[in-house]
Amino acid sequence: MQPGDILDEWQFTVEAGKVREFARAVMQPDWATAEVAPPTFPMVASAGFVERLVTSILALDRSRTVHGEQAFAYARPIHAGDHLRCRARLVSDEHKQGRRGGTMRVVVTEIEYTDRDNGDPVCRETMTSIEKAATSP
């Protein structure tokens, strides 16, 4: 697995009910009528991929893996009814010396969301996952 490699590709339909369910979960006061997806909604489209990434593609130990950083760049807001094409790439996968000894692993992935119907960019999501060093027995 090399930086730049495509890790996965999939499609995602933005359902109105899901937008409202998510808006409620992030405590948006107008969740019941939301049509525009909340800023972090792309996480819904990437949840299945992230699960595969952690459990099988990278096979990280979940009990010591933390989410370091998350970034979104939006070409436009996501709306209920959008059909998204999603492509995940590996940006970097590095092993570093942990602060308390051992080796920690820092993995950066990027997901590009484009409009399935016209190919226009919608959003780019960058995620940093950190698998902390295993504690010595």
Add this chain to the structure above:
Amino acid sequence: MTLSPLEPIEFPPLTRTDLVRYAGASGDFNPLHHDHDFATDAGLPDVMAHGMLTAGLLGTALTRWFGVGSLSRYSVRFRSPVWPADRLVARCTEIAPAPDDTGCLDVTAEMVRAPDDIVLSGTARIRRSAIISASGSVP
């Protein structure tokens, strides 16, 4: 209604139900966030809130300050874990013109565990069109 960005937004104390609701809505079923035995076996004192729940709450605050669909960028760094019963407050700490001369605004914001423990720091860029339509509410 758009609030003034200078007005902190306080969320109700987090409940385990809030964590489960976020798990279902987001599809993130990492057991650290809902399975108490799994969490304590992993050395945690309790189930831990999803980092992206806290990031989502700050996203809600940004939307309330600057309007729906107003963000062109949003990024967060997770500083400290969040637990059930934590009382989170979103604060906007800085607003400045974006350096790229596009007329956008760059915003620095943070989520604090009351009274003063920063659990997440965020930056966002607000679209010019959103600033124009909300003019009067943005200083």
